[in-house]
Amino acid sequence: xxxVTQTPKHLITATGQRVTLRCSPRSGDLSVYWYxxxxxxxxxxxxQYYNGEERAxxxxxxxxxxxxxxxxxxxxxxxxxxxxxxxxxFCASSALGRGASSNEQFFGPGTRLTVL
Amino acid sequence: xxxxxxxxxxxxxEGQEVNITCSHxxxxxxxxxxxxxxxxxxxxxxxxxxxxxxxxxxxxxxxIPADRKSSTLSLPxxxxxxxxxxxxxxxxxxxxxxxxxxxxxxxxxxxLP
Numbered sequence: 241x242x243x244v245t246q247t248p249k250h251l252i253t254a255t256g257q258r259v260t261l262r263c264s265p266r267s268g269d270l271s272v273y274w275y276x277x278x279x280x281x282x283x284x285x286x287x288q289y290y291n292g293e294e295r296a297x298x299x300x301x302x303x304x305x306x307x308x309x310x311x312x313x314x315x316x317x318x319x320x321x322x323x324x325x326x327x328x329x330f331c332a333s334s335a336l337g338r339g340a341s342s343n344e345q346f347f348g349p350g351t352r353l354t355v356l
Numbered sequence: 357x358x359x360x361x362x363x364x365x366x367x368x369x370e371g372q373e374v375n376i377t378c379s380h381x382x383x384x385x386x387x388x389x390x391x392x393x394x395x396x397x398x399x400x401x402x403x404x405x406x407x408x409x410x411x412x413x414x415x416x417x418x419x420i421p422a423d424r425k426s427s428t429l430s431l432p433x434x435x436x437x438x439x440x441x442x443x444x445x446x447x448x449x450x451x452x453x454x455x456x457x458x459x460x461x462x463x464x465x466x467x468l469p
Contacts, residue, residue: 275457282459288457328397343447345457346402347399
């Protein structure tokens, strides 16, 4: 158990819909990362937040957005969903920024999104 | 961004030592080398990280030559449960870095009985 929690575990929805994925980082971790893993694309970095602020952006589509709240949990919002958005979405957290000597990331169990 | 190249797949037998090499020719001075392990439908798990020479922990060793253009993850005496995808990442640990965290394709290690 990494200490990172994600909900829901599974999500099935239709094209054009909007969904929200939730992540709670490890206790005390201020950095949260979102990744997308699909069969044909591998593990793709989407976005990073630190203490509520966006820190780095990867290959995140404009239809996707994220935020980190004062209690440090994060949400990834996916809108106008397409079939190609079906994937595993992982959240990770790290102690980076609070004196950690390593930027080791701890991954959650993921949310499997299926768009029909 | 430092790009990494790894073998797509490797097979081994139980009890053998496995060495997976990662090439990162344009590694930057501040970059560290990190390896993660991922089982199907699970999030990646940190294995080991190093900057130069050799690093060892309870599960693996990481060998980094002086030019740092490659690195080798060594798994001693693998078991069936080591069957997984192994990713090599290269990046700095700067808090303010906006560098992308690129996992690449990884190496599928299959341990056979």
